[in-house]
Amino acid sequence: MMGFLFSARECSEIKYLIRKELEEVLFDLGDYRIDEMVRKAMEERYHILFRMYARFVSPKELTKYIRNKKYK
Template structure:
């Protein structure tokens, strides 16, 4: 386990970067042109980044990026 100390501005910047990455992944996961193997790797990346994002954002903000079971089974 690693620890990091961030000031408020740095914390906001990390949250912003994670949010943008989640948005990009969610968009790409709905793209039918992307192969299933690549989508599985993207899904794995999504899980990791969402786990990090949950540590910075409020639960209300996290709801925007939660994928339903239907979305997961439809895209992979």
């Protein structure tokens, strides 16, 4: 495990970057033309990004990015 110290401005920038990446992956996961193997890798990436994002935001903000099990 690693630890980092971020200023408030750096935290807001990291939140923004992760949020945009989550939105992009969600958009791409909605495209059913994507190969199943690529989709699996994208879902793993989404899960990692989601856990990172959860460390920076409140639970209320996090609920916007929770995926339903039916989409897996």
